[in-house]
Amino acid sequence: MKRIIEPFRIKVVEPIRMTTLEERREYIREADYNPFRLKAEDVLIDLLTDSGTSAMSSTQWAGIMQGDESYAGARSYYRFKESVSDLFGHKHIIPTHQGRAAERLIAMAVLQPDHVVPGNTHFDTTRANIEGTGATALDLPLPEASDPENLHPFKGNIDLARLEKLIDDVGRERVPFVLITVTNNSGGGQPVSMANIRGAREICDRHDIPLLLDAARFAENAWFIKKREKGYEHRWAEVIAREMFELSDGAMMSMKKDAFGNMGGLISINSDEWADKIRNLLILTEGFPTYGGLAGRDLEALAIGLREILEEDYLAYRIASTAYVGEHLAELGVPLLKPIGGHAVYLDGRRFCDHLTDELLPSWSLSCALYEHAGIRSCEIGNVMFGTQDPETGDWHWPQLDLVRLAIPRRVYTKSQMDYVVEGIHEVFQQRTSVPGMRFTHRPDVLPHFTSRFEPVEQAVHTK
Template sequence: MHFTSKMAGTATVPPRDERETRLREAGYNLFNIPSEAVAVDLLTDSGTGTMSDDQWAAMVRGDEAYAGSESFANLEAAVREVMGIEHVVPAHQGRGAENVLYGALVEEGDVVLNNTHFDTTRAHVVENGGRPIDCPVDGALDPASTGDFLGNFDVECGRAAVEEMGEDRVPAVVVTITNNSAAGQPVSVENLREVRGFADEIDATMVVDACRFAENAHFVQRREPAFAGTSVADIAREQLSYADAVVMSGKKDGLVNIGGFVGLRDESLLDAVEQRAILYEGFLTYGGMAGRDLEAFAVGLREAVQESYLESRVDQVRELADLIEAAGLPVYRPVGGHAVYVDAGSAYAHVPDDRFPGQALAVDLYREGAVRGVELGSFAFPDTDRPEFVRLAVPRRTYHREHLEHVGETAAAVAERADRAVGYDIVAEPPMEELRHFSARLEPAD
């Protein structure tokens, strides 16, 4: 699929001295860099993509009623059609949905199992008194590994945690598709079935974090033999059919700039989730979204499972990976569906983990070319033994070949100076360690 641009924005590379000043003023935290000073923004693919003309047209129909919005009914119909989920509780974005769901599920002393918790998921579990435990499969966090479904949940790891903690302390088993913290790797349908059985064994709620469900379905179609002749749309419904609850950020595979929801099959949770949603998000037929956003979300869900769109999406991410690798920086293979994960631990092997080699590489990408990515290693995930990754997440339907080439040229400049890279020390951070990478300030290490 090829896209035509119907709206254009400008982006420039600020002079090097300005980039250096911006870094110092930001405390070497790229979240503090204003977007006007970024040439290619790969910080996240969440809500940063470009909507289609059909989505913009749908926004005109937005019903802004506080209660009984027709636009919510349209979103609800799209969720049922595309995802096979009956009960939809809207939220303003994915972390709002996490707050609503995990606040209803998790109590003090509980344990939540996940193939690999992402930052906000981990924080919501901790905030509600729980302990997050990751159960990635062997090799998932090793940049040298190979495999079709390195995002899978290790059920034996889950059973070991249950044996230690007791099944009465495990209210939820979560599978994130694709597995963002494990380099965006996909999860097989076979693994989802296995996790469903495990959740039944311990009487736990099975949650699927479905932010990138369509991209995951694309990989299932390409890599899981049983689904080789199945449409992405059918696979999308199949993989979600094993979940009791779904957490969705529309800012990913909803192809919108804002929005999310909790989807439920388990009606025993519905009342508690709805009451939390009213308290924290808004009434049940808008959930913190404007009617126009609900309309765009409904259209985006249907567009997200179009196979031509997914092919172009995944191909662009793979193209970026090829350019970065050719420039001399190591990347995680196989490449996932939404981002390129650069192995900073190898590229900056001389920088110790407690000086955050991933953050050092992310800073250097900005310094050399005003390219913004995000560290997803020991800075973002303290005390979790994660690889030193820098994630370069590609916004959907936004950048063109020349943007990718600029990132490749920037990567080459970083690779050329890699032996001169320095690490960083944290000089100020918030009380909640799980969220420190959003606002902590750093300085170059001596």
């Protein structure tokens, strides 16, 4: 049979509280039109993030009972280390409480203000942690990545020609490492090919620069390589993942994604010098190097999750179920980023709300409308997250793409809940010109999407 079904049965359920349109209108107003400020219990389908929201397996829950909570040298750490080492293959394995802690530690241990860190597209916290040291985080995506309709199979690739040129222009000593994010979350959950990682490896070798991976979604990336890259169709996802890591000198990872963790992160690195510095910094803020801000039970669950994530029945279901949502929306004419990403569907807010100018924050406005209409919580990855204002002229610089990400938690929602999502978005699309624009009433300088406040703008003000 061709149909791909959920490769699991549901053993524990969590009720969803139904809400009315009127209630949601009030909730989003009380949240100052920022979906991050909503109470989760007021959300029907929560697609804000796939991070830390996975359903753990019965094996992971059983592992939790095995957690060794010793302060130093816990059994759980060694199980974690074995599971990570077996896959990543680097010399030093350092747990952290989540991905951004790993980013911060690497940034603090390695970066200086004149450094430039090139990548395919840095995730928002990665960028903030790099820039927090005074260094520059530079995105070098492919030109195809800015065209939502372009069907490039590896749209998450780093532009190798620009990488080479950048190193020549700024000089090797200003590039402490190259960072490739797999899959490319801010670029639409798009995969990076093995050929591209290998190409980056060759450039890094020529200039003696370390190559790191942001491996939050390494398993989904491996699956895309299996399905789309010539020569990999008959290899196990696990073997492909190992090859990706073999090409790197180290990796940081949010284990809240492709390790089925509710919490967790890691640094896996070959350099003794960096590992030493990182461990010293880790003790200041995360804890002893054998627990790194995590409980022993978390380490157990992550060690198991890292193995489960590479089960091919799971990966086939995962990628197909995300594509299911995207393809149904595309058939209904809803503008979105193609091809469909691994963990999320990205709506193209500018084309969806083409009555709104960039100043009226089309994707942010759309994310509020989706909540109000259908109780679906999503995450803007666009003008609010990445827009910057010139401090002298006050002019805004908007990112190339203004998107609404519908991130799908792993093993959590059923197909009929996803059908509800498709229907809800389609209904908003049919009445899209009534989606009001938004403007800031409060905007912090760092990571503005988390805590900004907004108000709707009267329709009459719209100028487009």
